[in-house]
Amino acid sequence: MKKYKARGVFLCINEKCMKKLSLFFMFCAYIMILGCSLYQKNLIIKLEELPLSEYEQEYQNVIEYKLVYFDDGRNEFLLNSRDSLLTITLPSEKYIPFLVYPISNGIPLKPAGAIFPYHYDETRALMVFDWKQGPLAEMVMKLAEKGFFLESFNLAKLEHYLTLKFSENPWDWDQQNFMNALVNHEADYFDIRKRGKHEFLVDLPVDLYFSEYPDVESFSNTSGKLSLWLYEGYNRFFNRDFSIVYHIQVSSRECLIQREWLNEDENY
16 A cells, blocks of 8 residues: 655544454444444534524524534434433444534525534533534535545544644635645645635615625625625525525625525515
8 A cells, every 4th residue: 555645734544544443343333233332422403502693683583503424424413492402322433523504595604613523521411512613623524425435534633733723713725725635645734725715796776685604794785786705606695585696706806795584485
């Protein structure tokens, strides 16, 4: 087996280590097949302690929450409210990403996140979700769905650096750039970059608008045009009553706006 490149400081496996880990996880799998509960954990999912997102604080129109986690496949549950309680039994030796999407008018917003076992409160058997953990958990989810061996990189170190560089808004992190480097076994500190942002004068109807990002404050457009800093790529904004979503595609030179009515009978 070819060894991973030394530049990948977030990777922690060489050929010998890979063999040892493979044997370890084969052993754990064998124990689980025998039904040994020593290698399982009961996780309580409860959202009461998750702080309200900016959208929830100002508008409080979130109807339900979608819980997604990956354990040998994608699993989804709908939680009717923050008071909903869910208990899940999972193997204790694996990284397992969790995402919680607030849903309003059928549209999921950016998620809060948690990763087992890093955000697991052992004393209460509780998964601890946070909005700032959303981008990291989302990337780990994408890697898991691609079949990436999650235990092969140093998740604790990555979370530490992300906290240092993006304490105000972790969604500024260029997740795709880092994920590409990680898959190529080359990820290091210098691959933790900001996403490109560009300022544009955007023509939107007079209204109050919400971003899909949980920590971005709402803003009012009183003149029909306003200056916005937009992420390179895809952006979404919603109007006051959440009946219209504005899809804004951004490059360094231009932004393209597409309006979508969320209620079909209003789309005329």
